[in-house]
Amino acid sequence: MVLRFLSGWKVRAGLTVFLLFCLLALLGPWFCSSVLHISPTALxxxxxxxxxxxxxxxxxxxxxQDVLAQLITGARQSMIAGLVASVLGTSIAVLVGVTAGLAGGVVDSVLTALTNVFLTMPAFALIFVISGYTQGGGPVVIGIIIGIFGWAGGTRALRSQTLSLRNRDFVVAMRMLGESRVRLALVEVLPHLIGWISAMFLGGFVGGVLAEAGLAFLGLSSASTVSWGSMISEAQQGNALLGGMWWWFAPPGLCIALLGASVTLVNFGIDEISNPRLRNARRTLVRRARQAAVKGADSDE
Structure with a gap:
């Protein structure tokens, strides 16, 4: 499955760019101070x-201040916020969605009602207000706030898939043998939801990065940390666009766009594996391409 996942050019390109950003987040501050000898705060x-x-x-x-140093250092802060938001949001979505789908009855009704309440909430407005009270908390706090309000959409999808799996023969057989719901969820249900969970995690990661950038642009991030969003915010406050200082706001915006594009490409690969229709469509395209190549070779002869 791993080889099939890595066989597409979209996945390889997306993973390459995404891993480069991960290395930038991990080693960026050290690279700035020890190799490039630049500081994001030096004037x-x-x-x-x-x-x-x-x-x-x-x-x-x-x-x-050096823009390159801020760009490299800010990658860690933005990606930490995205990672925390994604881990927390995906974990809540899996817990609530799978529990509601397997339990049914009153538990399902209560959890579904709770999910609908969070879906109807103006999420970004609430994140904006709460972030204002916790200003200065850093990317982890921002990621937690984003994750708390970003799980409801994925929960409905996981609940629907769990309801479908719940009536499958292998799940019914295990239930008749007396298996607990916890074991059913961990052994029988979750392995079939890996594609959905992976796509949800990656989507939540990008959403967390974008939300952090939006909050930082509005001045709700910590003033002591540099992130891509805070760079764009400072560029806007410094009239960089009117002053023609494109090098100030364009690099962080481009990095956010590239990170989002890389995750989207990886998601395409996950969809092709987890979605039978896309998988069959891909096989059909490959078969037709091979047939066309064979016909072209025969015509040349």
Missing amino acids: DVDSVSTPPSAGHLLGTTASG
Whole structure:
């Protein structure tokens, strides 16, 4: 299955870019200080709002801070927020969705009602208000807030899939043998939901990064940490767009876009494996391509 997952160019391209961003988040601060010898907070008063040059590869901000150092260092903060939001949101969605689907009855009704309540809530508005009270908490706190309000959509999908699996012969047989619901969920149900859970996790990760960037742009992130969102926010406050300082706001925006695109490409690969229709469609396309190649070779002869 792993080889089949990695066989598509979309997955390989997406994983390559995503892993590069992960390395950037893990080793970025060390790389800046030990290899490039640049700091995201150091002020160069002689190079204020300068375009990319040999001394500053991505230019400087209106305060003389190195944009490249901020870009590399900010990757960790943005991805931590996305990771925390994704782990928390996916965990809650799996717990509530699978429990509701397997339990049924009153438990299902209560959990479904709770899910519907969270679905009708103005999530970003609530995140905005709560983040205002916890301002300065850092990317972990922001990720927790995003995860708490970002699980409901995935829960409904997992509940629907669990209800379908609940009536399958192998699940009914295990239930008749007296297996507990916990074992049914862990052994019989969750393995069939790996594709859904993986796609939900990756989607939640990108959503967390985008939400953190939005909150930072609105000035609700910690002032002591640098993230891609805070870079865009400072560029907006410094009139970078009107001043033509594209090197200040374009790199973080491009990184967010590339990260989202890489995760989307990986999601395509997951869908092709977990969705039988897409898997069969891909096989049909491959077979037709081979037939066309054979016909082309025969015609040349």
